[in-house]
Amino acid sequence: MVKRALIIALCAAACGDGEEMGAPPYAMLSAYGFFTGDGHTQEPVSGVIPFTVNASLFADFTDKHRFLSLPEGGKITYSADGNWGFPTGSFIIKTFAVGSRMIETRVLIKEASGWLPTTFLWNDAQTEATLILIGARVPVTVRDESGAEHAIEYRVPNQNQCFGCHGTRGTTDVLGLRTRQMNKDHDYGAGPVNQIDHLVSLGKFEGSLPATRSRLPDPYVAGEVAPRARAWLEANCAHCHNPNGAAGSTNLFLNVDVTNPIDLGVCRLPNAAGAGTGGRRFDVVPGLPDDSIMTFRIASTDPSIKMPEMPIQLVDQRGVDIVTQWIAGMTPTGCGN
């Protein structure tokens, strides 16, 4: 009871004048009207468009429901390789769930000054989600790809942790809304269609789009190893490990368009990894995954070692495996000694 009162107090703080139906962010997710009913089935209303991505961020085996919403007449600015541009008044919505149990719904709100990250915590009755900027811990039991259960305290990120991945205040951006992530099929109810083509048919893009569009593989689906590993690294690491990201100062850059081997970690000595090295010298030693810091860190749950830092608590073993295969498949040139 006290906890609930606190949450409400926190939301009042976040909502400024407390006017329930003023400008976003609203205190309750239902105020946005994204979903039919109370929203716990994640059935979107007309105009709220579901989507999925090719290479998704690992989130401790939780399920995700993603949607986008544009303002009346608003259009997306296409980019071949970068993030798409969205008009003020757009929303990007992502719910994290365990089966039918909704945990949190994150809403990125496009304001004139940039994106505002907000998070809504679902109640136990699954009838409403409430704005919570402070983060939360929710005990859940998740099931990995083999069916094994893991009891974890799921972390709902606080707002600063949102900035950690989505860019600092003022430079905040979307992560998955780019061509190579969105270029895939989705079934909107009448059979699979390409998501980008679907948005084009709805008139959601500014201008016309090129016929040839980049595409990431799904790292978890069998195929050529290197592109899958690079896709996994982009999805799970590159939001920090890019020149403008939270890990920009490391100069370890993991977007798929990075080609300079040292920037990718090949024979690269870390400068400030601390315990994260595990006694290994180089981020990536071609041909030798067990000598590479990268595999050590992504396979760890120790907070002084693990990558990515936030918010996960479990290891994505399939991701570790594909990165391990990628490094093992490199020509073993040695790193100079």
Add this chain to the structure above:
Amino acid sequence: MLFTVAALSISCGDDSSGTRTVRLTADGDVQTKVQQALISAQEGDVLLFAKGTYMFSEELSLSVSGVTLRGDGTREEVILDFSRQQTGNANGFSATGVHDLVIENFSLRDSVGDAVRVQGSENITLRNLKIYWTAGSATDNGAYGIYPVNDKKLLIDNCDVRGASDAGIYVGQSETAVVRNSHVEGNVTGIEIENTDDAEVTGNVARDNVSGILVFNLPNLRRKTGARTKVHGNTIEMNNREPFAIAGSIVSYVPPGSGMIMLANDNTECHGNTIKNNVSVGIVVVSCGTVQFLTDNAINCATDTVYDSFPEGLNIHDNTFAGNGTAPEGFYPVYWVDHSKPFYDIIWDGVTDPSKPNADGSLNLCIQGNGSATFAHIDPAAPGTIVSTDLAPHACTHAALPEVPVTW
């Protein structure tokens, strides 16, 4: 709980500028209430921490500018404890993308990661902070005490850092930074100024670290330059601690017993320091290539085409050296030929960049006015070979660097 709500009501109040004080106490769910105060803070707010020990389970983070965090008491009376951190970001306090931040008057202890991290920020003051790990100087400690990176206009004043498994006080990839009147002891390195322009390091005591003060530029970092660090009026003594950095980390290669290490940095002025009783050497000046050679490729100098591996235009003058070099360790002993005398106060690898013109001598290593300090120009490619011990070629000076005015 009442206090928390009261604090929040303050935060929800008017939007007028001016200082408002949000009072925080060490009782109850401090993780939630302090993090909430940080998230709902507004420009101009002072978050005042009452006396007590605050037990945090996660990192504290700030993304709001113009905020002051202040202990309401001595720094020993207000303790932010991070020993219960289990997951997530594992620094103690982290600020990203803010300006006009002040943190002062408290202790931070036992962070799993860095104790204080400030990134991509401007006009920063970190004052009267005490940072330590209760295990002493242990490999499992967090890496850095104070870790500002990619910042502008940074003051670290009157801080005390002990036990960091990398640097006690680090300044990296930044510009305009002052580290002064601080005490760093029992860390792997005391103070590091890395790929940073226009820093001033003054009035500090670096004692009993593995190595005292490092001014250096490393390859393969985003910021490439590091010039004009003024190191003066410091006491750099007894930096002879057994190395305890985790194997594989680059700092694990720092040779113990070194008072000061200058690596590939430019235009550093080092004067008026007391450098004594460091068992290997008082000051070592080296190029990146030498470090790569001596550490069996612990560093990649040539893989960064923009990086300049040569220390140039250094000015080491009017320092006091005493009692250094009595038992050199690391790669030094092979150059210690005459055991009837201590090893040298200052050594230099003699490596210069043949592609740069230096007719005006502006790139020279100048060493003068250091009393009876001894000097050796060693041959890094021929272990044991001393090229010269003559200081005459270094009897020059460069223009004094100005002190860095603290205008923030």
